[in-house]
Amino acid sequence: MKKSLIICLLLVSVVAYAQNSQNLKLWYNQPSGTTWENALPIGNGFLGSMVYGNVPNETLQLNENTVWSGGPNRNDNPKALEALPEIRKLIWEGNHKEAEKLANEAIISKKSHGQMFQPVGNLELSFAGHQNYQNYYRELDIEKAISKTTYEVDGVTYTRETFASFGDRVIMMRISASKPSNVSFSAHYSSLHTRKNASVIGNNLVLKGKTSDHEVVESVLNFEAITRIKLEGGKLSKTDTSLTVQNATAATIFIAMATNFNAYNDVSGDASKRANSCLNQAFQKSFALQKSKHIAGYQKYFNRVKINLGETSEMNKPTDERLRNFNSVNDPQMVSLYYQYGRYLLISSSQPGGQAANLQGIWNNRIKPPWDSKYTININAEMNYWPAEKTNLSELHQPFLQMVKELSITGQKTAKDMYGARGWMAHHNTDIWRATGAIDGAFWGMWTAGGGWVSQHLWEHYLYTGDKSFLTEIYPILKGAALFYVDFLVEHPKNHWLVVNPGNSPENAPAAHDGSSLDAGVTMDNQIVFDVFSKAINAAQILKKDASFVDSLKTLRERLPPMHIGQHNQLQEWLDDIDDPKDQHRHISHLYGLYPSNQISAYRTPELFEASKNSLIYRGDVSTGWSMGWKVNWWAKLQNGNHAYKLIQNQLTPIGNERGSGGTYNNLFDAHPPFQIDGNFGCTSGITEMLMQSSDGAVHLLPALPDVWPSGKISGLKAIGGFEIVEMVWENAKLVKLVVKSHLGGNLRLRTPNELKQSTSIKLNEANGNNPNPFYSLDETAKPLISEKASIKSPSLAVTKLYDIATQKGQTITFLIKN
Known part of the structure; x- marks a missing residue:
């Protein structure tokens, strides 16, 4: 039966070797209604908007990447060093619960637990x-x-095109x-902020506000x-709080947004001057030129990257219908679309000079978003x-790398004051103000490896470029991240390894x-310290x-604990063999x-490889969105x-499915639930890893090709060492x-x-030994x-x-392939 299914999939899957641009669209036959997760995201790394596509009452929900609550602050706990x-x-x-209780008092912040990424407001358009x-x-x-939104009223076809410009720092909609x-409509601002004022100044609709304490x-x-609105024919009128367009042939809406934020420690900018400058520069140009x-x-x-995993008739259906059907039909082009959508979201939410993509990228409609929509750096x-x-989006790594540079400054005081250590560190969360203290309670926040993990991205950027x-x-x-652990590691009293204590998985x-x-010497801590030192x-x-x-560092690295394989043939999560094979926690x-x-x-490490597989099998497949993305990798x-x-x-799988966890919203946003963008990015990464890997000493092609993608093509992937897959078929x-x-x-x-x-x-040349590159x-x-109770297969x-x-x-190099 399985063999017949594979043959059937081979027959119905047609690979077109040119990426069909008509297929790179999310499209729908109905408006978003009031559901934010039905709206469509646009962004240029600085400005973001969710376009609802509603007809009589359209909404553009607006974000600017530096609109965060609070201001420059520190959240270290001064009691930490004495209690350590x-x-x-x-x-x-073995009194882990008592240790956690003391850590809650002495380690966890008594100040801010992180500030919130907040929306600007909405531009509301009414079409009588x-x-x-x-x-x-x-x-x-x-x-x-x-x-784009199109519809017909009384024999007239209306078209709205909207984009967050990569030319000028504005959002534009042409109606x-x-x-x-x-073309007739009225426009006004709404905002959930308590401290805001919307008014008309000249011919501009202006929303001014202040974020939350x-x-x-x-x-x-x-x-x-x-x-500001540019008309083609018609008339513009205004009230104190709205603009009205009457009987135009077309109208182009320009939206500029800005704040007084200069840097995590500098808010001396002029929001009004910036917004006006961006608007004036863009308004001089035609819509056609801007587009x-x-x-x-x-x-x-x-x-830079094109992908084709095959095409079937499913690709001709609306996106929400394809999402509902995906698990029961063969729709390889949906995977190509989702893959490129991840790249689209990264391009749209992370641009050089802007802020790093946060938990929701750059899109958020809530004053108090889930988990504050900040930066959770334990994954x-x-x-x-x-x-x-x-x-092939190396430049877009820059905002995150800049955040790491800034954390390496703010994290020095945390390392010194809380742990008496040199170098720098961060716990499991941060925000635009680059706070590095421990938050949310010791169960989550007593984790010292945030700085160590994020610093690996600096090294990765070097490896690729x-x-x-x-x-x-x-x-x-990199040296500062290592210095922290040089001072923070302590000797295990039983086996004399150097371990992180306190730490957690x-x-x-x-x-x-x-x-x-809380525990000492947990596996992830050991792995991260190994990477930091290396x-x-x-x-x-x-x-x-x-x-x-x-x-x-080499001497200290040799004293780190080795990884352990436990009684259930699993990679141990802790130094002690206490893993529960029935544990299906989302974090692995x-x-x-x-x-x-x-x-x-x-x-290189076949036993650990097999033990990792066993751990993954025990944890199961069903999980939250980002966790499933990690599992693909x-x-x-x-x-x-x-x-x-x-x-x-x-x-x-559509959110609200019978599995009761994870999945995807109609606009293909990842559902934790609620929305977290990391699952989108994780899955795009995982699909890449299925087609090419370069982290294990070689550029490995088609390492994890599933049966449903027997034929395909991809171009533009980058590998470590500056190699580019110009074309792979x-x-x-x-x-x-x-x-x-x-x-x-x-x-x-x-x-x-x-x-x-x-x-x-x-x-x-037939390769053997270490790669000389x-x-x-x-x-x-x-x-x-390895536990005496374990039995690890090859x-x-x-x-x-x-x-x-x-x-x-x-x-x-164009390679010749043997038939």
């Missing part, structure tokens, strides 16, 4: 007489980053009619939004940027600890500096070593494409075309599912300690070919 020895003693003695409409259609064209003098932090953040500049500015990023904020380098000047710039940050607690999450060592050696520091943090780290490998790293695809199916799960560009030169080690051919221009240098993982892996090819900087 007692907390450690309680954990050594448009209640009875027909032939309705709305779309989000993610190839052009333009939302047109198929017959002259038929929050958790003893007084707001110092002012915002201003300005709307052209916008598309070009956006496609500079988006067009979610990092996951947002997993696609950045490998899906080879930018040595960047490495020189950020080396002190984020948001999970073993029953053996009476429901407390990256500081590697960076110092590349830059030829700090030799004695390097030696000391001890698999950090499998992904995003590379400490666990099919080829894990199953891809485990080279199990069918299981990874199963998680994609779980992800692309496969049929029947085998490569049929491969073109690779080497941007940096050096050895290209390729792992392929089928054999390549020698040619006069390309010398293929320094970007592919791997830090040796210690042998695991991994069952597909047969692959492994080649070394010498490349020159700028060289493009």
Whole structure:
């Protein structure tokens, strides 16, 4: 039966090798109504809007990336340092609950638990007489980053095109009619802020406001939004709070927004001056010119990667219908659309010079959003940027990297005052003011690895770009992250390893600890410290500096605990073998070593590889949205494409499904629930990992191809060391075309599912030993300690070919494939 199904899928899946732009649209036959998660997101990294597409009463819900509550503040707990020895003693003695109680008093902040990302407000448009409409259609064209709504009233077709311009820092909507003098509407602002004022000044509709005070932090953040309308025919009139357009042929709405925010420690800007400057600059240009500049500015990023996993007739249906059907039909193009939608969201919410994408990217309609819509750095904020380098959006990593640089400054005082340590650190959460204290209670917040994890993104950017000047710039940050652990690690009294105490495995607690999450030497902490030390060592050696520091880090690294394989054949989450195989917690943090780290490998650490798979099986598939996104990456790293695809199916399930957890909203936003954007980004990363991986010493092609994608094509992916997959085509799960560009030169080690051919221009060498390319240098993982009760099998892996090819900087290589 299974074999027949595969044959059927092969027959119905038609691969068109040119990416069809008509398919890169989310489209619907009905308006959003009052449901925010039905609206369509647009953004340019600085401004964001949700376009509802409602007919008589349209709403543009507006966001600006620096509109946050509060102001510059610190949230360290001054009692921490004095209480630290007692907390450690309680954990050594097994009194985890008492340690947690003391940490709640002495470690967790008594000030702000993080400020909130807040909306600006709504631009409300009213169209009198448009209640009875027909032939309705709305779309989000993610190839052009333009939302469009069309409908018909009394024989007149109305069109609204909306985009957040990548040319000028404005949001624009052009409203047109198929017959002259038929565009009439009124516009006004609404806002949930208590301190705001909407008025008409000249011909501008202006909303001024101040964000919320929050958790003893007084707001110092002012915002201003300005709307101006350019008419083609017709007449503009106004009241004290609204603008009205009458009998125009077309009208273009310009929206500018700004705040007084300059930096996390500087709010001396002028919101009004900024907003007016952006508006005046944009208003001088025609809509056609603005649209052209916008598309070009956006496609500079988006067009770098093209993907086609096959096409069926399902792609001709509305997006919400495709979402409902996805688990019961073959719709590979839906995966291509969802993949590119993740890239669209990152381009739209993260631009150089702007703020990093937060828990909701740049889109939020609530004064008090879930989890404050801030930066949760025990997984979610990092996951947002997993696609950045490998899906050819390296520049878009910059806002996150800038946030890490700023945390490395604010986190120095936290390290010193709370833990008596040098260097810098952050706990599990931060915000636009770069707070680094511990929040939310010790169960969640007593985690010291936030700085260590985010600092890995700096190293990743170097690995992909080879930018040595960047490495020189950020080396002190890598060194500072390591210095914190040099001072913070303590010797385990029983086995004498150096461990983090107190630490925890984020948001999970073993029953053996009476429901407390606090422990010493948990697996994830050990893995992160290993990475922090290793990256500081590697960076110092590349830059030829700090030799004695390097030696000391190597000595300390050797004293870190090895990973443990427990009695259930699982990778242990804690040092003690107390994992419960029935535990299906959404956080599986001890698999950090499998992904995003590379400490666990099919080829280098087979026992740990198998134990990781067992842990993942125990935890199950059903989970919250971001967790399913992480699981796609894990199953891809485990080279199990069918299981990874199963998680994609779980992800692309309508929210409110019978599973009762996770899924996707109609606008393809990830549902935690509620909405968190990390699941979108995590799944885009996971699909990439299914098609190409480069973290384990080689560029591995088609490592986790599911049966439902037997043929396909992708271009533009980036690998470590500056290699670009210019074009990769496969049929029947085998490569049929491969073109690779080497941007940096050096050895290209390729792992392929089928054999390549020698040619006069390309010398293929059978690869063995370590990859001589320094970007592919791997830090040796210690042998695991394996329980006497465990019985670990050897991994069952597909047969692959492994080649070394010498490349020159700028060289493009077209490989020949053996039939």
